[in-house]
Amino acid sequence: MSRSTAPAAEPQTSPAEEAPKPPRPTYAVLNAVISDDQGGEEVLRLAMPSEPFGTAAWQMWTVGLYLARLHRHQVQPSAATLRAHLTSGVVPFPTPTARFPYGLLHDSRPTLILDLELGPLDASGWPSTSLVVVEQDTEPYGFTRVRRFRTLRATAKAVRKELDDECSRLAGKEEQRELFELAAKLCQQAGAIQQRARESASPLLGGAARESMHAEGEERERLLLELEEFCGQDAPLPDDAASASPVQTVTGHLERATEVMADGTARLYVRLAGACGTASWRADRPSVVICTARGAAARGVLALKPGTAVVVVGRAGTAVYQHEEDVRRRADTFEVLHIGVDLAAGTPAATA
Numbered sequence: 001m002s003r004s005t006a007p008a009a010e011p012q013t014s015p016a017e018e019a020p021k022p023p024r025p026t027y028a029v030l031n032a033v034i035s036d037d038q039g040g041e042e043v044l045r046l047a048m049p050s051e052p053f054g055t056a057a058w059q060m061w062t063v064g065l066y067l068a069r070l071h072r073h074q075v076q077p078s079a080a081t082l083r084a085h086l087t088s089g090v091v092p093f094p095t096p097t098a099r100f101p102y103g104l105l106h107d108s109r110p111t112l113i114l115d116l117e118l119g120p121l122d123a124s125g126w127p128s129t130s131l132v133v134v135e136q137d138t139e140p141y142g143f144t145r146v147r148r149f150r151t152l153r154a155t156a157k158a159v160r161k162e163l164d165d166e167c168s169r170l171a172g173k174e175e176q177r178e179l180f181e182l183a184a185k186l187c188q189q190a191g192a193i194q195q196r197a198r199e200s201a202s203p204l205l206g207g208a209a210r211e212s213m214h215a216e217g218e219e220r221e222r223l224l225l226e227l228e229e230f231c232g233q234d235a236p237l238p239d240d241a242a243s244a245s246p247v248q249t250v251t252g253h254l255e256r257a258t259e260v261m262a263d264g265t266a267r268l269y270v271r272l273a274g275a276c277g278t279a280s281w282r283a284d285r286p287s288v289v290i291c292t293a294r295g296a297a298a299r300g301v302l303a304l305k306p307g308t309a310v311v312v313v314g315r316a317g318t319a320v321y322q323h324e325e326d327v328r329r330r331a332d333t334f335e336v337l338h339i340g341v342d343l344a345a346g347t348p349a350a351t352a
Contacts, residue, residue, distance in 0.1 A: 026138050028054030028112040030063075030086075030096040031104055034077050037120045042079040046086065047100035050111045053093045056133055057166035059114055061186050062091050063131065064159035067152065068193045070127055071200070077118040077127045092182065108138055124200040131155045156194040163187035247315060250334065251342050254308050255288050258301050266298035267291070270312060270334070273345065293336035301339055309345035313338040 027047040034042045048054050066085045070077055086095040104113050112135055119128035129152040136144040149155040164187050170180035255269035268291045291312060293301050304310065314336045 024138065025109060026050040026054075026111045027100065027109050028059055028096060028114075029100050029104060029110045030059065030114045030116065032079070032082055032116045032118065034079055034082070034118045035120075036076065036078075044079040044082055045100045045104075046083075046096035047098050047110070048094055048096040054096075054112055055166075056112055056114075056135055057162040057183070058093055059095070059112065060131075060133065060155075060159045060162050061190060062086070062095050063114060063116060064156060064190055064193055065091060067127065067129060067155070068196070070121070071125050071196070074121065074125060076120055110134075111136060111138060126152050126197060126200055128152070129155050131158070133158075152197055153194075156190075156197040160187065160190040160194045163190050247313060247337065249311065249313050250289070251309070251311050251345065252289075253345075254304055254306050254310060256306050258304065260298075260302070264294070264298060266293040266301050268293065268301055268304075268336075270310060273309075289334050291334040291336050291339075293339060297336045297339055301336075304341070309342035311340050311342045312336055 026049070028050050029045065029047045032042075032044045034044070053059070062085075066082060069075075069085065069090075070081070075081055083097075085091075086097055102109075104110060104115070113133070115132040115134070117130040121127050129149075131149045133147045133149070134144065136142060147158070149158050163183055166183045167180065167187055170176050170183055173180065250270065250272055252270040252272040255271045259267040261267060269288050270291055271288050291314065312334065314334050317333045317335060
């Protein structure tokens with residue numbers, strides 16, 4: 001019997017399996033729009049990884065604590081103080097600190113968006129507050145949940161409720177016991193902050209009602225003091241000067257008569273004598289700079305007449321203001337620290 005000499009069929013090999021794609025990163029994003037009483041506006045957009053603390057409960061508490069610190073230290077909200085709050089270590093878990101220069105509503109990566117609008121402190125000592133919370137699934141055809149809290153009291157109440165729900169979710173899970181204890185502690189603090197916001201918004205409470213709440217008030221104060229020990233030293237929030245531009249000296253002439261604002265601030269217009277030797281002043285910027293002076297500096301400029309040669313020491317900045325209905329414009333400003341007459345300069349031949 002003849003033996004077949006045909007080569008044996010080689011086993012077929014399947015193509016190499018493709019390596020699994022790494023998971024797509026997801027983020028929690030805080031978008032804060034902060035306005036002042038002069039119509040100026042600052043925008044701060046920061047992000048952090050979604051896991052494990054980039055959820056509504058934890059990051060809404062971060063916002064609530066910032067509002068409470070503004071009230072306690074009576075500091076106006078600003079991008080500088082919010083960034084300092086997020087990076088100071090007062091919050092005992094990660095917070096958004098990385099810049100996020102992408103469109104929030106059109107980017108599919110954020111699983112949480114906190115859209116925060118803050119205004120100046122009002123008569124109660126709290127900032128005007130509006131918060132929109134967007135939670136969404138990053139998968140195609142995923143869910144989206146939008147909630148709006150249009151007042152300070154509504155925001156404070158929502159912060160406490162979110163942490164209360166987080167405690168319920170973590171309860172009974174032994175592997176997350178430490179996380180549950182942290183959430184429970186923060187939920188207590190959120191309740192104290194909510195009650196303080198409620199009382200501040202109701203200054204006309206009767207004496208009997210205040211007496212009946214006195215014992216609870218002492219308990220809330222104790223909880224707030226424990227908050228400082230628990231989260232670290234609650235140092236005062238920095239004012240805007242802490243993050244302001246370097247001190248500069250400019251020279252020029254007063255373009256027009258000094259204006260006095262309702263709050264006592266003096267506004268003067270200085271036509272620059274020449275370019276300043278610092279990076280913040282460029283040749284393409286306007287030659288007339290709007291200067292604001294307060295306190296002793298404001299009183300000193302009232303006696304100066306248009307056309308007076310001046311030396312101004314201060315800090316450069318920008319201000320956003322409303323012009324022609326809803327059109328926002330940006331102007332260069334100069335915060336005056338010291339101002340004096342420039343004896344070495346001549347007076348211009350024609351003054352306004």
